[in-house]
Amino acid sequence: MSSLSELVSWLDSYLEIGAITDSSWNGLQVEGSTEVTKVALAVDAGHEVFVKVAASNSQLMIVHHGHFWDRVDPSLTKDSRQRLSPLLDEDISLYAAHLPLDRHLEVGNNAELLRVLGAKVADPWHFHEGINVSWLGEYTDGLPRQELLSRIQEHVTPDAHVLPFGPDAISRVAVITGSGRSGGFYEAVAAGADTYITGDPAYVYHAAKDMGVNVIFAGHYATETFGVKALGVKLAEQFGVDTEYIDVPTGI
16 A cells, blocks of 8 residues: 555656646646555546446546646536546546656656557657657667558557558658647658657648658557556555556547
């Protein structure tokens, strides 16, 4: 058993919550029980997810996409109270880590995805206000494009969409989990990547074809499961608490 305050303090420090500005209200968003024996981890906040967390007998929930955001009214309206009711009724705390979890070198979405795909995590890239959010990956001996796609289909999603316009032997991969948009594609090209992997589709078909770059869209949700899973393992090692990953795929 660990105290909520101890866990939150460690998470804030380990994830460097205050190191980067974000539209997410990162950190503790809902305060519940002061004692924690089990932590649930999920990609998203949402009523359906909260119900599953309440059924898991957890006292703390950690998500990548939290409930509170800069552009969302924080008032506890009837709708927001209903959304949060499974947590409020069971005294469950909610902790969110958006960009801090994307960028973390040890348990971050981007670094973990590169490791899952067998790439060496190399240089930092994709900067937000001067702070990197992601990392480049390298295949020293080159990796056949079909092998990379096979790894994505096995470990990420069977439904990846590929623009196979770059070299067949891949050596430098730029990854932005979730939504890298078209801006991420052009950053990847500028960083010397021959392959760009992100979640949400971006309209870069002709640009990728003309520039000779492979592009793989592997799903927003599917590419962002890795950070919370890795964080759960770290928490279990650090504090001896039980952890459970709550999987609620969105198909997006």
